[in-house]
Amino acid sequence: MSRLRYIVGFFIILSGIFILSASGRAAKVKKTENSCVDCHSKLPSSSFVGVKSHDWKGSIHQKHGVTCDKCHGGNPSAMDEREAHAGVMGSSNPQSRVYYKNIPSTCGRCHGAEFYNFIQSYHFKKLEAAGKGPNCVTCHGSMVTSILTPDDIANVCDRCHNERIGIFPYVPQKAKAVLLLLKESQALITADKRLYHPAKGTKDAFYLEKAQSSLYSAKLEWHRFDLDAIIRHLQDVDDSLKNLSPNKLHP
Ligand code: HEC
Ligand code: HEC
Ligand code: HEC
Ligand code: HEC
Ligand code: HEC
Numbered sequence: 001m002s003r004l005r006y007i008v009g010f011f012i013i014l015s016g017i018f019i020l021s022a023s024g025r026a027a028k029v030k031k032t033e034n035s036c037v038d039c040h041s042k043l044p045s046s047s048f049v050g051v052k053s054h055d056w057k058g059s060i061h062q063k064h065g066v067t068c069d070k071c072h073g074g075n076p077s078a079m080d081e082r083e084a085h086a087g088v089m090g091s092s093n094p095q096s097r098v099y100y101k102n103i104p105s106t107c108g109r110c111h112g113a114e115f116y117n118f119i120q121s122y123h124f125k126k127l128e129a130a131g132k133g134p135n136c137v138t139c140h141g142s143m144v145t146s147i148l149t150p151d152d153i154a155n156v157c158d159r160c161h162n163e164r165i166g167i168f169p170y171v172p173q174k175a176k177a178v179l180l181l182l183k184e185s186q187a188l189i190t191a192d193k194r195l196y197h198p199a200k201g202t203k204d205a206f207y208l209e210k211a212q213s214s215l216y217s218a219k220l221e222w223h224r225f226d227l228d229a230i231i232r233h234l235q236d237v238d239d240s241l242k243n244l245s246p247n248k249l250h251p
Helices: 002-029 035-040 048-055 068-072 103-108 112-118 122-130 136-140 150-158 171-196 203-222 227-242
Strands: none
Touching: 035 048, 035 068, 103 112, 103 136, 112 203, 136 150, 150 171, 171 203, 171 227, 203 227
16 A cells, blocks of 8 residues: 555656656747736736736636636737737627627636526527627626625626616515525535535435535526526525434534
8 A cells, every 4th residue: 555655656756857847848949838828917007908917817717727818719829919819809899709799608618507507598598689688797707707796796687677677676686685595505515514524425425415416506597597496406405404414513
């Protein structure tokens, strides 16, 4: 066992040396990993483009290596601005990947499940037909891709669902309540996981996994805007957690 670990460790060190030397060699050929990030990070914050570019820093996408070109296209290994921008278009150009109607499919390349639910929604049909309705960045922001707070979500819905326009004016408050509930369920699961951390295959592990999977379904239903379905999934979360064995508090 320990001999095996020794051998594995040896190979990890070997491959580390290989990667180091390989990247050292690559560095001589091209100076940067990603020319979009490199050049844009030097743009002044006084310009619109500069501000937008700096928004990306610190985002979950930056942490996972989702660089500018993944959403905007272009050539991230070209150092020259014009070459790099081949295929990159401003958001007002209907051909652009970030034109509002094209945003769902741009994001959907990586977030297939959310995309799949979203295209079944009434809002997507409205977006396709009339160019009206929320798209992914309405709720998540463009480069920051944050997760909305319940108050933020109410404001987003309120743009169209209000007394003045008159289409389902109850929606913002209901959406806020439902998102609060979703966040509570998430916090409960996290707390119970910490409290129980059950061994694999036990009854408690089963119910915690079941609760987690209902929570995931609830999140996906968000993208279909089916608030009642979300509530049903959150009820399932609750039911699963109730099945956990009476807890023996850890010291
Ligand atoms: C050598 C510097 C440089 C490189 C490399 C570069 N950009 Fe730019 N980019 C700029 C400058 C400067 C502007 C703003 C001036 C302008 O409007 O052309 C800009 C503008 C943009 C815009 C706004 C376009 C618009 O019409 O509103 C986007 C989007 C963009 N770049 C994305 C990218 C992507 C994606 C890459 C990599 C594939 C990239 N850039 C590579 C310097 C660069
Ligand atoms: C996860 C996808 C994604 C990533 C990654 C991303 N962007 Fe964007 N970006 C967008 C979307 C979507 C828009 C349009 C947003 C809108 O309509 O509000 C946008 C808008 C912009 C704009 C404004 C251009 C315009 O025409 O309105 C600039 C400039 C820009 N991005 C630069 C960058 C740079 C530079 C990076 C990398 C450092 C980057 N973006 C990374 C999705 C992304
Ligand atoms: C090239 C793949 C790729 C594209 C394109 C992409 N994302 Fe992501 N996104 C990721 C990865 C990877 C993560 C982090 C791991 C995860 O949560 O799956 C992530 C995470 C997220 C999160 C979770 C944030 C959190 O705090 O948990 C949101 C929201 C998100 N992306 C929205 C978007 C939106 C909106 C777009 C389009 C404008 C987009 N993404 C485009 C790969 C992508
Ligand atoms: C009506 C607002 C809204 C729209 C429009 C929307 N989302 Fe979301 N999204 C949410 C909410 C609310 C959550 C769950 C927030 C939480 O986890 O607290 C979420 C969560 C996510 C997550 C994280 C899921 C996880 O496992 O934690 C991703 C990724 C995501 N959305 C992608 C997208 C994409 C892609 C689109 C467009 C096709 C989109 N969203 C459109 C509101 C929206
Ligand atoms: C850009 C405008 C716009 C925004 C923003 C918007 N909606 Fe809507 N929504 C509409 C329109 C238009 C309808 C359809 C009204 C009708 O049937 O005549 C609609 C319908 C609905 C319906 C009823 C759908 C059905 O299948 O009958 C729900 C639920 C809903 N929206 C929830 C939301 C939520 C939740 C938000 C915020 C996260 C939101 N909407 C944001 C425009 C919008």
